[in-house]
Amino acid sequence: MSQLVPVIVLSIFVVIFGIIIELVALLCSTAGKKSATKLESYECGLPSDTSGTTRIPIKFYLTAILFILFDIEIIFMYPWALTYGDFISSGLGLYILGSMGFFLLVFIFGLFWEVKSKALEWE
Amino acid sequence: MLMEAIGFYAMAMFLVFFAFKTISDPNPIHCALYLSLTMIGLAGVFYQLDAQFIAGVQMIVYAGAVMVLFVMVLMLFDLKTELRAFSRGLLSGFLKIFSAAILAGFALGAATNSIGIVDEQPPKVMSANITRDLSILLYTKYLYAFEALGILLLVVAVGAVAVSRIKGGSHARD
């Protein structure tokens, strides 16, 4: 807890700093004329043609899901890296190598399958 | 001691407030963002319970990966804001009262069981580096769970790609 207080204080300070800067900009800004064109979204100067629904590329969803899975697998490698030296020096080196080796085999197979099945092709 | 109590209650109120905002806001993207803040609050609670590695992992995986997925997908769908946050009707009203009663029961049980939890206790003998102990336990006592998790993640990967290629969908393979 004692180490969390500086983190919280610093985040609150950064947020207040950002808000103050934006307020200063709001106060110092030179006001132009409000016109409908200025408030529209920018699309290279052409009038916007926002039709209803556009096709949603599913690649974003697949990228994010695969990212979650591989992130979890990488998270499991962190405690392994932390205690690798301890395991080796107490004679269990082959055991820890084997157990993580099996996990890595599954990971590599997953990555290999995902690349081979062209799940993440970006045009 | 007082600092611990204040810190815990502040974090708990932060967490409960944003969890409540998650379910009571009609705009879906707001809900997802409040859920991210709830996850960050949960990481703070884990930290206070001396599970620092779990707090970090919670932020990396939940707040940094899962919630980013939610927000990304919600932004892709141009969902209209709901007119009302809560539904109406007889069955829905009954379910609301039922779940509120169950929640009250849980809260009462938790409160009764934790009388005296913030009193002075003999300091627990905690090892110097709890992350190291966690890692050693993970690879010795819970090895089966660890390996099973690897295979489970593989199943999820295959399943996600397979679902995206359902026949009749936009990415169907012919």
Place this chain on the structure above:
Amino acid sequence: MGSDVFEITVNFVKMVAIFLMMVQLVPLLVWVERRGSAYIQNRFGPNRVGPLGLTQLLADAVKFITKEEFSPAAGHWFLFYAAPVIALIPATLAFGAIPLSAPINVGSFEMLGHTWGPYIFKFQSFDMGSIGIVFVLAVSSLAAYSLLLAGYGSANKYALYGALRASAQTISYELAMGLSLVGILLLFNTFSFSEIVAVQNGPLSFYFFGQVVTFSGIPNWGIFYQPLGALILMAAMFAETNRLPFDLPEAEGELVAGYHTEYGGIKMNMFYIGEYGHMLVASGLMVTFFFGGYTLYPLLTPDTVAAWFAKLGGTEASILTALVLHVVFLAKVLFFLWLFIWVRWTLPRFRYDQLMDLGWKTMLPWALGNTIITALVIFVMRTKW
């Protein structure tokens, strides 16, 4: 944050000072970038405003503050205004956890009638003791939110797609970033930054088939053990910070400045503060993990520098030691920042599908291979046969 008023005040001022150091580095870096890129491209950079064009950035800041404030009518104003502020948070928190120099030991002293006891002030905003690197990864993964919120709050189709592509790029390279550090963690066996710097503060010594071999002239830096890991970390951090050659989200021709199309004035500048802040964090991580942090083993370590100031004794010696070692740290970090700028103005930009292929099909397998080979080599070398 401290046990009495003096310690709390000093720690708070220290936190604010480190944050402001990060913010103040942005004008300096932009000046270096504009002059440096001009030098690379054989032209003059800004050289009219002030000596050597140094106050050009001050003039730019005044210009940005006085620009007109507006937000798109159909947009979501709270998220639109909140996104630049959120962009500052991950870089600040991550930079706060990296040790910038040796801790300062302040002895007891008298002031205002009290005796203020001996303190130890660490030269970093906060010391996340046993989870240093996990904390930095955790807050870096929050960087995707500011991109998404900026794109969404702009109510602009192209900004939204730009934001989605930028966040997809960011999360893809977070994998390679996290994995490239596993190799160095296998060697040093600790998450804490202070311990990693302390381990590199000695002669190069490693196990060789069970025996410990030591070379006394060379420091024990991580770069000698993990050159590939360092390279992958550097490349992944380029993509995380949206710097060229990975800056398609900001490319002019494709998406008209991507997720910050609708931003003007100081709000856009805050995105740049975040980007340069991430560059600073990346350089800090590279220096701490692979180049010895704030020490330089045979010549400038906390012990040898303290010996220079031994005559002064006590608090002053400690402060001067920390300052000298901080200069060492800054020199290394400035080298890496210059490397960021140099690479930006040398390489052409990647296409988006090349970029994603690079992240998933090249960097991730290489980082995995690095980890596996490191684990095997350590196992073979450390087991007593």
